[in-house]
Amino acid sequence: MFKTVIAGIGHYVPKNVFTNNDLTRYMDTSDEWIQERTGIKERRYADRTGETTTTMGVEAAKMAIEKAGISNNDIDFIIFATLSPDYYFPGCGVLLQRAMKMNEVGALDIRNQCSGFVYALSVADQFIKTGTYKNILLVCSEKHSFGLDFSTRGRNVSVIFGDGAAACVLQPTQEEGRGVLSTHLHSDGESAEILAMFNPGTHANHWLEQKVANFDDAEMGEMFMSHQMIDNAQNFPNMDGPTVFKKAVVKFPEVIMEALEKNGYKPSDLNLLIPHQANLRIAQFVQQKLQLKDEQVYNNIERFGNTTAASIPIALSEASELGKIKKGDLVCMAAFGSGFTWGSALMRW
Ligand code: COA
Numbered sequence: 001m002f003k004t005v006i007a008g009i010g011h012y013v014p015k016n017v018f019t020n021n022d023l024t025r026y027m028d029t030s031d032e033w034i035q036e037r038t039g040i041k042e043r044r045y046a047d048r049t050g051e052t053t054t055t056m057g058v059e060a061a062k063m064a065i066e067k068a069g070i071s072n073n074d075i076d077f078i079i080f081a082t083l084s085p086d087y088y089f090p091g092c093g094v095l096l097q098r099a100m101k102m103n104e105v106g107a108l109d110i111r112n113q114c115s116g117f118v119y120a121l122s123v124a125d126q127f128i129k130t131g132t133y134k135n136i137l138l139v140c141s142e143k144h145s146f147g148l149d150f151s152t153r154g155r156n157v158s159v160i161f162g163d164g165a166a167a168c169v170l171q172p173t174q175e176e177g178r179g180v181l182s183t184h185l186h187s188d189g190e191s192a193e194i195l196a197m198f199n200p201g202t203h204a205n206h207w208l209e210q211k212v213a214n215f216d217d218a219e220m221g222e223m224f225m226s227h228q229m230i231d232n233a234q235n236f237p238n239m240d241g242p243t244v245f246k247k248a249v250v251k252f253p254e255v256i257m258e259a260l261e262k263n264g265y266k267p268s269d270l271n272l273l274i275p276h277q278a279n280l281r282i283a284q285f286v287q288q289k290l291q292l293k294d295e296q297v298y299n300n301i302e303r304f305g306n307t308t309a310a311s312i313p314i315a316l317s318e319a320s321e322l323g324k325i326k327k328g329d330l331v332c333m334a335a336f337g338s339g340f341t342w343g344s345a346l347m348r349w
Contacts, residue, residue: 001129001130002128002129002130002131002172002173002174002179003128003129003172003173003174003175003178003179003180003181004121004124004125004128004129004170004171004172004173004179004180004347005170005171005172005173005175005178005179005180005347006168006169006170006316006347006349007067007068007069007070007135007168007169007170007171008063008064008065008066008067008068008069008070008168008169009063009064009067009166009167009168009169009313009316009317009320010060010061010062010063010064010066010067010166010167010168010317011060011063011164011165011166011167011310011313011314011317011318012056012059012060012063012164012165012166013044013056013162013163013164013165013304013314014044014045014046014047014051014056014163014164015044015047016044016045016046016047017042017043017044018042018043018044018045018145018162019031019041019042020034020035020040020041020042020159023150023155023158023159026150026151027150027151027152027154027155027158027159028152028155029152029155029159034159037279037281038159038160038279038280038281038301039279039280039281039283039284039299039301039302040159040160040162040280040301040302040305040306041302041303042302042303042305043161043162043163043303043304043305044162044163044164044304044305045145045162045163046143046145046146046163051143052086052143053082053084053085053086053092053141053142053143053165054086054092054095054096054099054141055099056141056143056163056164056165057080057082057092057096057139057140057141057165057167058096058099058100059165060139060141060165060166060167060317061096061100061137061139061167062100063167064137064167064168064169065137065169067169068135068169068171070135070169072100072101072102073102073103074134074135075102075103075105075135075136075137075169076103076105076133076134076135076136077105077106077107077108077124077127077132077133077135077136077137078093078096078097078102078105078106078107078108078136078137078139079093079107079108079110079120079123079124079136079137079138079139080092080093080096080107080108080109080110080139080140080141081109081110081111081112081116081117081119081120081138081139081140081309082109082110082116082140082141082142082308082309083111083113083116083142083197083308083309083338084142084143084144084146084147084308085109088200091107091109092109092139092141093107093108093109094107096139108123110123110309112309112337112339112341113195113308113309113337113338113339113341114276114278114306114308114309114311114335114336114337114338114341115185115276115335115336115337115339115341115342115343116140116308116309116335117138117140117276117309117310117311117312117313117333117335118183118185118312118333118334118335118343118344118345119185119341119343120138120140120309121138121170121180121183121333121345122183122185122343122345124136124138124170125170125180125183125345128170128171128172129172131172134171134172135169135170135171136169136170136171137167137168137169137170138167138168138169138170138313139165139166139167140165140166140167140309140310140312140313141164141165141166141309141310142161142162142163142164142165142307142308142309142310143163144161144162144163144307144308145161145162145163147197147235147236147237148161148236148237149233149236149237153233154233154236154237156239156241157236157237157238157239157241159305160278160279160305160306161305161306161307161308162304162305162306162307163307164304164307164310164311164314165310165314166310166313166314166316166317167313168313168316168317177328177348178327178328178348178349179347179348180345180346180347181259181262181263181346181347181348182259182262182263182345182346183259183343183344183345183346184255184258184259184262184343184344184345185341185342185343186251186255186341186342186343187339187340187341187342188339188340188341189339191243191247191339191340192339192340193238194239194240194243194244194338194340195237195238195239195240195244195337195338195339195340196237196238196338197235197236197237197238198234198238199224199225199229199234199235200224200225200235201224202224204223244278244337244340245279245281245282247336247340248278248279248282248336249282249285249286249289251336251340251342252275252282252285252286252334252336252342253286253289253290255334255336255342255343255344256273256286256290256332256334256344257290258344259332259334259344259345259346260332260346262346263346265330265346267290267291267292267296268291269330270292270296270330270331270332271296271325271326271329271330271331271349272296272297272298272319272324272325272329272330272331272332273286273287273290273292273296273297273298273331273332273333273334274297274298274312274315274316274319274331274332274333274334275297275299275312275333275334275335276306276311276312276334276335276336276337277299277300277301277304277305277306277307277311277312277314277315278301278306278311278336278337279301279306280299280301280302283297283299283301286334298315298318298319298324299315300314300315300318308337312333312335316331316333325349326349327349328348328349329348329349330346330347330348330349331346331347331348331349332344332345332346333345333347
């Protein structure tokens with residue numbers, strides 16, 4: 001059986017830097033509040049003229065493919081994770097396949113929000129281990145800036161998120177002591193509405209709340225998205241932040257320990273933990289709980305905010321560029337987010 005290695009990794013963030021002070025132009029917030037609660041100083045927002053989730057993903061993918069020393073034609077499967085796709089459907093996988101003029105290979109879209117990278121890596125790992133594919137392109141990209149409520153009403157959500165992308169090429173290896181050791185995925189749908197964007201959607205909650213028993217012809221055309229839904233800000237993400245925080249600080253350490261124990265390791269054996277960049281306070285809590293040293297944890301949320309599916313691979317790509325990960329290092333990646341879904345992956349780099 002093969003093991004999965006990251007043969008090339010790259011990331012792309014938009015040039016446009018948006019500081020906490022920039023946000024005060026739109027909403028009642030402050031640099032002090034945002035830094036104290038989240039650790040975020042600034043984030044990047046996509047260029048309004050044509051930069052999309054897919055185009056950012058393409059930039060990251062080009063770097064990953066170049067670093068792996070292969071060409072676009074060598075890619076035999078695409079996995080694209082995002083919660084902010086260019087279109088409701090089709091997904092970004094095929095848009096990337098078209099933009100990069102790739103062969104007619106499979107393109108899978110992953111919808112696991114902040115856990116997108118860990119879920120995608122786990123799926124890719126199954127295909128690589130069994131010898132099904134030899135060069136999987138895994139892309140994670142988010143363009144949150146187009147879909148946030150920038151009024152004071154949406155400030156608890158909007159200040160957290162940023163745009164960016166990362167990609168990696170996954171290959172099989174039989175080299176001793178390298179590759180993905182295990183992945184661990186979980187979910188708890190009881191909390192689905194705690195962090196969610198409800199519209200557009202097919203749930204009909206809006207209409208049930210209006211007590212509309214029989215939809216007339218006009219409403220038929222408005223069920224998916226109506227003017228009233230927009231007026232009520234139902235097209236923006238909703239979050240019960242304190243509930244997310246409380247659950248995250250329990251599930252992060254739990255799923256990291258699950259990966260370590262499965263492979264006979266303890267926290268002190270880790271060379272690097274890359275937690276999903278949800279909130280610096282959550283990452284610090286996890287570090288403290290596992291008694292990890294500063295050099296064992298990589299965070300970059302101060303500069304990029306929470307880039308959801310892209311946050312772990314952007315951090316992984318940066319850490320690798322900075323020489324913070326060497327061949328053979330024990331690296332753990334862990335995520336928690338909307339769903340709730342959470343998971344971890346342990347690998348020897
Ligand atoms: N600027 C200023 N004030 C803000 C604000 C902002 N951006 N956002 C919320 N507030 C206000 C609230 O209106 C509330 O005011 P009130 O006390 O007058 O009602 C007050 O701050 C406290 O709100 P609360 O939501 O309880 O704050 P909090 O301390 O829990 O911090 C989060 C909010 C979102 C930073 C925090 O809950 C969090 O980080 N949760 C986890 C979120 C997360 O990680 N999401 C991604 C998951 S992958």
